Amino acid sequence: MNKFWTRVLLIAAAALFLLFFSNDFGLINIQQTTIVTAIGIDRSQEEGKIDVSAQIAVPNESKASSVLVQGAETVGEAIAEFNGKTGWYPTLVHCRLVLLGAEAVSENVFASLDYFLRSEFVEDSCLVAVCETTAAETLQANSPVGDLPSSAITKVLSSQAQKTGQVSVCNLRDFAKGYFSDSASGYLPVISVKKEASKEGGNQSSGNSQGADSASGGSQSADGSGASAQSSNDSDVFDASKTALFFQGKRVAELTAEETLAFNLADTKTDFAYGDIEVFENGSKVTYNLKMKIGKKSMKLKFEDGVPVFTFRIRAKAQISDADKASGIVEVAKTALVPAHVLRAAEEMFRAQLQSAFEKTRESGCDLFRLRQKLYRFCYPQYASHRETLLQDARIFYDIRFDTLR
Amino acid sequence: MDKIKLRQICFLFAGMMPLTKMIVYPAMLAYQAKNDLLLAAFGNFLLEGAVIALVMFLASRTDCTFFDLLQNTFGKIGAKIIYGLFAAFFLFSAILPVLEQKAFVLQVFYENVPSFLSFAPFFAVSFFASVKGFKSIGRAADLALPVTAISLAVILLLSLPQAEFSALLPVGGAGAKGIFSGSLYGLNWYTDCLYPLFFLGHFKYEKHGAAKVMLAYAAGTAVVLLFLTVFYGIFSDIALRQINTIAQISKYTTAYTTLGRIDLFFIFAAALPLVFYLCVPIQMCVHCIRKIAPACNPVFPAAAVNGAMLLAAIFLNYSFFEVQTLFTQKLWWVFALFCYAVPILSLLLKRGKGERHE
Numbered sequence: 219m220n221k222f223w224t225r226v227l228l229i230a231a232a233a234l235f236l237l238f239f240s241n242d243f244g245l246i247n248i249q250q251t252t253i254v255t256a257i258g259i260d261r262s263q264e265e266g267k268i269d270v271s272a273q274i275a276v277p278n279e280s281k282a283s284s285v286l287v288q289g290a291e292t293v294g295e296a297i298a299e300f301n302g303k304t305g306w307y308p309t310l311v312h313c314r315l316v317l318l319g320a321e322a323v324s325e326n327v328f329a330s331l332d333y334f335l336r337s338e339f340v341e342d343s344c345l346v347a348v349c350e351t352t353a354a355e356t357l358q359a360n361s362p363v364g365d366l367p368s369s370a371i372t373k374v375l376s377s378q379a380q381k382t383g384q385v386s387v388c389n390l391r392d393f394a395k396g397y398f399s400d401s402a403s404g405y406l407p408v409i410s411v412k413k414e415a416s417k418e419g420g421n422q423s424s425g426n427s428q429g430a431d432s433a434s435g436g437s438q439s440a441d442g443s444g445a446s447a448q449s450s451n452d453s454d455v456f457d458a459s460k461t462a463l464f465f466q467g468k469r470v471a472e473l474t475a476e477e478t479l480a481f482n483l484a485d486t487k488t489d490f491a492y493g494d495i496e497v498f499e500n501g502s503k504v505t506y507n508l509k510m511k512i513g514k515k516s517m518k519l520k521f522e523d524g525v526p527v528f529t530f531r532i533r534a535k536a537q538i539s540d541a542d543k544a545s546g547i548v549e550v551a552k553t554a555l556v557p558a559h560v561l562r563a564a565e566e567m568f569r570a571q572l573q574s575a576f577e578k579t580r581e582s583g584c585d586l587f588r589l590r591q592k593l594y595r596f597c598y599p600q601y602a603s604h605r606e607t608l609l610q611d612a613r614i615f616y617d618i619r620f621d622t623l624r
Numbered sequence: 625m626d627k628i629k630l631r632q633i634c635f636l637f638a639g640m641m642p643l644t645k646m647i648v649y650p651a652m653l654a655y656q657a658k659n660d661l662l663l664a665a666f667g668n669f670l671l672e673g674a675v676i677a678l679v680m681f682l683a684s685r686t687d688c689t690f691f692d693l694l695q696n697t698f699g700k701i702g703a704k705i706i707y708g709l710f711a712a713f714f715l716f717s718a719i720l721p722v723l724e725q726k727a728f729v730l731q732v733f734y735e736n737v738p739s740f741l742s743f744a745p746f747f748a749v750s751f752f753a754s755v756k757g758f759k760s761i762g763r764a765a766d767l768a769l770p771v772t773a774i775s776l777a778v779i780l781l782l783s784l785p786q787a788e789f790s791a792l793l794p795v796g797g798a799g800a801k802g803i804f805s806g807s808l809y810g811l812n813w814y815t816d817c818l819y820p821l822f823f824l825g826h827f828k829y830e831k832h833g834a835a836k837v838m839l840a841y842a843a844g845t846a847v848v849l850l851f852l853t854v855f856y857g858i859f860s861d862i863a864l865r866q867i868n869t870i871a872q873i874s875k876y877t878t879a880y881t882t883l884g885r886i887d888l889f890f891i892f893a894a895a896l897p898l899v900f901y902l903c904v905p906i907q908m909c910v911h912c913i914r915k916i917a918p919a920c921n922p923v924f925p926a927a928a929v930n931g932a933m934l935l936a937a938i939f940l941n942y943s944f945f946e947v948q949t950l951f952t953q954k955l956w957w958v959f960a961l962f963c964y965a966v967p968i969l970s971l972l973l974k975r976g977k978g979e980r981h982e
Contacts, residue, residue, distance in 0.1 A: 391858075
């Protein structure tokens with residue numbers, strides 16, 4: 219091959235190679251594509267069916283929209299309906315949130331959630347949460363800072379929120395790992411919408427109206443209720459301090475905000491938390507708000523005389539963030555020095571909350587602390603004989619110690 | 625044009641070989657061997673490493689090409705028949721990796737549904753590389769090493785915080801059957817040991833040449849084992865559904881940052897050396913045909929082989945899992961025969977005088 223043909227081939231290969239990294243021949247026109255930022259799944263009024271709502275951001279529109287498909291057999295069918303009824307092709311690559319309605323979690327949620335695991339075009343890094351009401355209503359909420367509701371919820375469920383222990387954040391991958399593991403257990407944060415803040419203007423209301431229009435004209439109706447809800451100046455804030463526990467895909471229990479914090483201190487990626495501790499000083503109740511830095515945390519399973527022993531070990535440093543009493547200037551200056559009785563009260567409170575959380579897992583069967591997984595990984599010889607009864611048989615020790623920061 | 629340097633062979637193993645084992649292979653391994661996937665993979669690497677060591681030993685003893693060795697033992701016709709069989713094998717062994725790469729590119733690099741045309745330019749690149757012979761393999765290896773090193777380093781660093789390494793416990797939990805089937809069904813991804821055999825006589829054996837190649841192979845092995853460790857640490861019980869693995873493991877760190885999925889830049893970068901490595905079996909196939917018919921202009925066998933691959937990719941467009949099942953679970957013995965038995969038996973070939981092929 220002479221030099222001329224070598225050069226021609228090189229240029230041709232380079233030009234063709236551009237196709238390799240572009241999508242000029244893609245089948246879907248970008249102008250007809252909607253970016254779905256969140257999906258909500260609710261149980262339909264029709265038996266055995268689901269309602270699927272999608273929060274969408276249309277590329278050539280400045281506002282967000284929500285569309286709802288009612289009475290679908292599967293999530294996949296509902297997604298196809300979005301396209302069929304609105305003309306928009308929904309892309310789920312940017313879907314960052316999947317919300318499950320309160321009634322949807324009374325049945326195995328993986329009947330619906332497995333759609334997101336099957337599809338190559340949906341990221342399993344998306345966050346999953348349970349709504350206190352319906353997912354459709356939650357996605358219609360009015361964020362006080364002008365965000366899309368889905369965006370505001372993702373901020374509430376951010377990794378920063380997880381680090382402070384207020385929320386037990388879970389993405390689809392982790393939830394699926396728990397479900398498909400031997401424990402068949404998992405947890406999800408519970409999102410409740412609270413009308414607290416007041417918002418200037420009502421920019422997003424028109425966005426929802428637009429969404430309602432875009433989905434109209436078919437048997438799958440658009441939900442207009444959210445539009446009216448947003449026409450007022452009331453804004454909504456989201457709370458995710460409670461945690462729903464799941465066993466075999468069904469919701470079986472719920473942790474309170476305090477239990478959620480204790481769970482986060484013991485297990486998740488929380489390393490810097492705030493908590494209120496009540497003590498009695500001179501016969502009156504005083505509440506201290508402690509800032510806690512978690513030094514070490516571990517959960518170990520071992521066998522002592524044939525009995526499974528599960529030990530929570532938490533080491534934390536605390537300092538006083540605030541107190542509901544008028545303190546002297548010396549006490550204010552010494553916020554890093556926490557009185558010993560406050561530290562002991564903090565230890566006792568977290569021990570009690572953790573114990574309460576563990577009792578809920580025992581009663582519900584949800585292996586929240588992954589005892590079976592630890593049994594398999596670290597005590598494999600005892601796995602066969604103890605896997606069924608481990609949650610009930612395990613003796614639990616709470617080794618929690620708080621120290622002052624200095 | 626069929627000259628390659630020892631350094632480039634080293635780079636081939638250290639910089640390109642690991643990438644082929646980072647798309648579908650980890651998921652297959654997780655399905656078969658579960659948390660013992662490292663043991664299954666290590667078994668394959670050990671076997672392949674032993675074959676490479678034997679071939680390098682052979683290289684230290686002779687200047688002959690593999691064709692010369694066959695000719696010395698079986699005569700010219702016999703050598704051509706064996707090369708014909710190897711040409712067929714190389715074509716056969718290229719099918720699954722090409723389909724794997726096609727699915728990877730079309731699923732990971734595009735948000736919408738792309739057409740097959742998006743992947744078709746691969747065959748133009750492959751045609752060009754096939755015409756250029758071993759020289760282009762060496763040059764691609766030179767370029768690939770830094771690209772692979774940087775891409776994989778970033779991808780692994782982004783993935784490490786998500787990994788829970790206790791997922792690999794207990795060692796042996798999957799049982800001997802799981803580990804063995806993981807190794808056996810993974811043979812399709814371990815055809816690299818065949819390349820040094822065909823490079824015989826085309827590179828100048830240097831002092832400590834075998835040690836250098838083995839060191840490079842060990843480096844490539846270490847990268848793959850680290851990758852598998854992180855992969856299983858991240859996904860554990862749902863690892864078997866994570867095809868396109870290299871594009872999956874780093875996304876959990878980047879998805880929620882303000883920068884977004886910056887890891888995709890490095891996944892794109894890693895895909896480039898992979899493209900050139902996928903050309904290697906096709907180049908080998910063309911090389912074998914040219915040995916059988918030396919008078920033939922290389923453009924014709926290159927066009928024929930790449931045309932056949934293009935047709936295979938079109939006809940098998942929707943049959944990836946069927947092809948994977950066939951190649952890994954039914955035809956594993958073909959890979960065992962050509963990639964392990966033949967290179968080992970080549971030690972018995974007569975090492976008469978051969979021509980040095982430049």
